Amino acid sequence: MKQLKAWGTDLKVWNNIKSNLNSARVYFLELLIFDLSIAVLTILIFGRIEFSLVLIILLLILSIILLNFLGKKRKSELNEIKQIMNNIRKNFYSFPEEIKLSKNLSNLQEGIKLMFEKTKSDIEDLTRLQKVRSEFLANVSHELRTPIFAIQGYIETLLNGAMNDENVNKYFLEKANQHTLNLNNLLNDLIDISMIESGEMRMSFRYFKIDEYIKILVNEFLPAAKEKDIELVYEAVNPNLQLFGDKERLRQVMVNLIQNAIKYTEKGKIEIKVEEEQKFGKIIIRDTGIGIPQEDLSRIFERFYRVDKARSRAIGGTGLGLAIVKHIIEAHGSKVEVESQIDVGSQFSFRLKK
Ligand SMILES: Nc1ncnc2c1ncn2[C@@H]1O[C@H](COP(=O)(O)OP(=O)(O)OP(=O)(O)O)[C@@H](O)[C@H]1O
Numbered sequence: 001m002k003q004l005k006a007w008g009t010d011l012k013v014w015n016n017i018k019s020n021l022n023s024a025r026v027y028f029l030e031l032l033i034f035d036l037s038i039a040v041l042t043i044l045i046f047g048r049i050e051f052s053l054v055l056i057i058l059l060l061i062l063s064i065i066l067l068n069f070l071g072k073k074r075k076s077e078l079n080e081i082k083q084i085m086n087n088i089r090k091n092f093y094s095f096p097e098e099i100k101l102s103k104n105l106s107n108l109q110e111g112i113k114l115m116f117e118k119t120k121s122d123i124e125d126l127t128r129l130q131k132v133r134s135e136f137l138a139n140v141s142h143e144l145r146t147p148i149f150a151i152q153g154y155i156e157t158l159l160n161g162a163m164n165d166e167n168v169n170k171y172f173l174e175k176a177n178q179h180t181l182n183l184n185n186l187l188n189d190l191i192d193i194s195m196i197e198s199g200e201m202r203m204s205f206r207y208f209k210i211d212e213y214i215k216i217l218v219n220e221f222l223p224a225a226k227e228k229d230i231e232l233v234y235e236a237v238n239p240n241l242q243l244f245g246d247k248e249r250l251r252q253v254m255v256n257l258i259q260n261a262i263k264y265t266e267k268g269k270i271e272i273k274v275e276e277e278q279k280f281g282k283i284i285i286r287d288t289g290i291g292i293p294q295e296d297l298s299r300i301f302e303r304f305y306r307v308d309k310a311r312s313r314a315i316g317g318t319g320l321g322l323a324i325v326k327h328i329i330e331a332h333g334s335k336v337e338v339e340s341q342i343d344v345g346s347q348f349s350f351r352l353k354k
């Protein structure tokens, strides 16, 4: 029995050595070349084969002992790395600081930490994107459903008899028509958003005279402002001031901002002006409207975000306007700034290069 136990221990030791040597086999060739070179050198120096043979055997024994040590060290290092990899795979770590390797692997430890951080942030980005995408899809479906249901309702009412009632039939048709217009606006905005976000929107930047450009725009909105009894004023700027941008896309920005100002203002005035700075022209649209609560200011540029959903939808808003504005201004290397105070008014502004 004792004998068996001893054999078992011997076998274990032998297996251990075998696995150490196996792990160190990458160094085997170098050591062999070193041993043979020493042997050849001793033959050349001493001219005695027997002496070299003894030396070779000694060197080989020493090499095997050395390989055993090297292999043992390499095996434990590899095991350590394997363990860390396994832990990462099993989501064992929450922070990179938790990844710890022994001192001699500190270089690798930094590399693994960086890789862990990168993978973690990539996964977080993907999860966030997935969430944004599904929220977007849910919003789109909801927004599409609203006008479609309304149109369906008006048509059904007409078909159920209202068609022959001259007091209401025109009214229902006009309502249905208004909703098809809203639907069309929504689809156009959606196409814009998806083009901008997929990078398909081509911008064509040029210098243009900002004064003339804004004058034309403001004239287009005078009737809408007049209808609401709001003043719409433009403070003329140096007529020769040229700013750099995509006129067509900036038109979309200005239309959205002026439309918003008119939509969300019940009394007072809307002022548009351009302030000339050293390197930029700052375009400002200011209203004396309902204002935006402080806590909503950072969110109004999100897709479909509306401070007062019911109110905005009732006046035909999709909540995509400012998201498009933000994208377009960012594509100009600039950003939209907003200041607002409830019941006092709001001011939107952005800078364009001179
Ligand atoms: N000048 C403003 N005054 C007060 N609130 C505003 C103003 N501009 C924007 N908002 C608020 O920000 C929200 C988002 O504006 P945005 O232009 O994106 O959407 P919208 O005007 O509702 O719809 P649309 O897509 O048709 O422009 C609005 O619903 C409104 O609540």
Ligand SMILES: [Mg+2]
Pocket: 256, 259, 260, 317, 321, 322
């Ligand atoms: Mg808007």
